[in-house]
Amino acid sequence: MPFTKINGKMVEAQVLPGQKVFSQRGAMLAYSGQVTFTPNMAGGQGGLMSMIGRRVANEDTPLMTVEGQGRVMFGHGGHNVHVIDLAGDTLYVEADRLLAFDGTLQQSTMFMGSQGGVMGMVRGQVTGQGLFTTQLSGQGSVAVMAHGGVIELPITPQQPVHVDPQAYVAHRGQVQNKLSTALGWRDMVGRGSGEAFQLELSGHGAVYVQASEEKL
Amino acid sequence: MSYPPQPPPYGQPGYPPQQGYPPQQGYPPQQGYPPQQGYPPPQGGYPPPQPQQYGGPQAPLPQTAVGGPVVHDAHTLPANDNVNPYAFSVDLNGQYFLQKGKMVAYYGNIQFHGIGHGPLDQLVGRSFHSPLHAADWVVAEGQGRMILADRAFDLNSYDLEDGNLTVRSGNLLAFDPSLSLKQSIIPGFLTLIGTGKFVAASNGPVHFVEPPVRVDPQALVGWADCPSPCHHYDHSYMRGVLGGIRQLTGLGGVSGEEHQFEFIGAGQVLLQSSEKLMAEINTGHVPNEAGIPGAGAPSHTPQQYGGQQLPNVNIPGLGNLGDLGRRFGL
Numbered sequence: 001m002p003f004t005k006i007n008g009k010m011v012e013a014q015v016l017p018g019q020k021v022f023s024q025r026g027a028m029l030a031y032s033g034q035v036t037f038t039p040n041m042a043g044g045q046g047g048l049m050s051m052i053g054r055r056v057a058n059e060d061t062p063l064m065t066v067e068g069q070g071r072v073m074f075g076h077g078g079h080n081v082h083v084i085d086l087a088g089d090t091l092y093v094e095a096d097r098l099l100a101f102d103g104t105l106q107q108s109t110m111f112m113g114s115q116g117g118v119m120g121m122v123r124g125q126v127t128g129q130g131l132f133t134t135q136l137s138g139q140g141s142v143a144v145m146a147h148g149g150v151i152e153l154p155i156t157p158q159q160p161v162h163v164d165p166q167a168y169v170a171h172r173g174q175v176q177n178k179l180s181t182a183l184g185w186r187d188m189v190g191r192g193s194g195e196a197f198q199l200e201l202s203g204h205g206a207v208y209v210q211a212s213e214e215k216l
Numbered sequence: 217m218s219y220p221p222q223p224p225p226y227g228q229p230g231y232p233p234q235q236g237y238p239p240q241q242g243y244p245p246q247q248g249y250p251p252q253q254g255y256p257p258p259q260g261g262y263p264p265p266q267p268q269q270y271g272g273p274q275a276p277l278p279q280t281a282v283g284g285p286v287v288h289d290a291h292t293l294p295a296n297d298n299v300n301p302y303a304f305s306v307d308l309n310g311q312y313f314l315q316k317g318k319m320v321a322y323y324g325n326i327q328f329h330g331i332g333h334g335p336l337d338q339l340v341g342r343s344f345h346s347p348l349h350a351a352d353w354v355v356a357e358g359q360g361r362m363i364l365a366d367r368a369f370d371l372n373s374y375d376l377e378d379g380n381l382t383v384r385s386g387n388l389l390a391f392d393p394s395l396s397l398k399q400s401i402i403p404g405f406l407t408l409i410g411t412g413k414f415v416a417a418s419n420g421p422v423h424f425v426e427p428p429v430r431v432d433p434q435a436l437v438g439w440a441d442c443p444s445p446c447h448h449y450d451h452s453y454m455r456g457v458l459g460g461i462r463q464l465t466g467l468g469g470v471s472g473e474e475h476q477f478e479f480i481g482a483g484q485v486l487l488q489s490s491e492k493l494m495a496e497i498n499t500g501h502v503p504n505e506a507g508i509p510g511a512g513a514p515s516h517t518p519q520q521y522g523g524q525q526l527p528n529v530n531i532p533g534l535g536n537l538g539d540l541g542r543r544f545g546l
Binding site: 006007008009010026027028029030031032037073075076077078079 | 420485
């Protein structure tokens with residue numbers, strides 16, 4: 001539904017009665033109409049166990065529930081915003097990057113090791129995702145923050161995509177990812193190219209890449 | 217080449233002289249080189265691989281206007297317009313007022329003086345109306361083109377026609393002497409009155425909204441024509457048993473959005489798309505008299521408002537336990 005991009009750093013959400021929007025706390029810039037902002041102790045959806053899971057996984061970005069009727073503008077920290085529409089597929093994104101998302105989406109926490117075992121965990125460390133990441137699935141929109149503009153690169157089975165782990169923002173779809181290393185003796189003596197680790201994504205889907213190597 | 221001239225296929229260096237040539241009216245027939253749009257009409261055997269000594273990597277010539285770096289000189293710099301989102305070029309002929317330290321480059325013959333020196337003393341009365349904050353301003357005098365910028369923030373110019381606009385003091389960069397600058401009743405804001413142009417910075421592009429609207433205090437850049445904003449507090453979730461516990465203990469955190477500025481009436485509200493404020497400049501004391509808001513209070517210093525004002529959402533109720541509070545969901 002409801003995110004309209006106003007400019008590169010701001011989105012507007014249409015909030016309707018009975019429909020929730022979750023957003024990062026403190027990310028509201030302005031609103032008109034009757035809208036309330038309630039801190040969400042659970043940090044998202046699901047019951048108590050999901051909440052505990054998120055806290056253990058450190059994927060518990062402070063969220064607030066936005067309800068009511070009106071239009072709300074979101075933006076945070078001067079970061080660029082990218083709106084991703086999900087139509088039944090799954091988005092994997094770090095919780096810190098979530099600016100706002102539809103209440104209709106299912107939010108859950110994923111263990112990085114479940115995608116590629118030990119290498120998945122190493123990958124999480126390198127990309128700064130940690131051991132866990134957040135997944136959102138269902139029908140709805142997500143507004144994701146990035147440092148610098150976001151480009152979407154499609155992933156097809158014929159064409160795997162290599163991404164700098166620091167520039168990685170999110171990915172969606174049926175994607176296998178693995179960390180490919182190009183470590184050589186040059187890296188050992190400190191004369192590497194600085195691109196020793198790359199994230200290789202293959203399968204069906206898309207990866208979102210930011211135009212910067214600065215993490216949020 | 218077929219006629220009428222088609223836009224050449226991408227990457228093909230065939231020109232019909234593009235529209236946009238000559239670049240500007242009254243432009244002296246190019247001595248030097250306007251590397252911007254408009255190339256000399258093709259001479260025979262073009263393109264020879266020319267060694268290019270002008271700005272930037274040797275992009276094929278036709279694309280310089282599209283992609284590569286644009287090289288400006290004193291004539292091609294825009295007059296009173298943005299060079300890019302972060303730099304503004306003033307076509308100076310006479311005087312212009314700017315905040316200290318916002319000029320990054322200029323062409324021509326321009327002098328910069330602090331206000332209050334010698335003959336500029338009268339300006340305080342004419343344009344600033346208060347001797348107390350005028351020290352933060354500089355008068356640029358002379359002829360030329362002057363480029364303003366401020367830490368890569370987005371700059372915008374605004375035209376006032378017999379209007380008024382109130383803007384956060386740190387965001388105002390420069391203004392035309394035809395405008396007059398006054399302290400707003402609201403501390404930390406300045407009001408511009410009259411007809412003319414001014415330049416203001418914002419963290420992220422500026423978005424205009426019409427009242428009725430409630431605005432995050434940090435996202436507010438300014439407002440035009442509206443009556444003064446008022447505070448709006450949103451404590452409805454503090455009700456009930458859970459809310460009571462939350463209020464007493466701080467457990468559960470705050471949404472960070474309990475307080476907004478509310479605007480009503482006709483006008484425009486200017487928002488920046490980020491909650492990071494720009495450092496505020498001193499707007500000066502107000503007279504210590506009865507009935508004056510902020511009177512007697514020490515004029516607020518930039519530390520009080522400026523710098524990093526992002527509400528620290530990670531530390532809701534428990535003071536300085538750092539990340540612990542968040543970890544345990546407090």
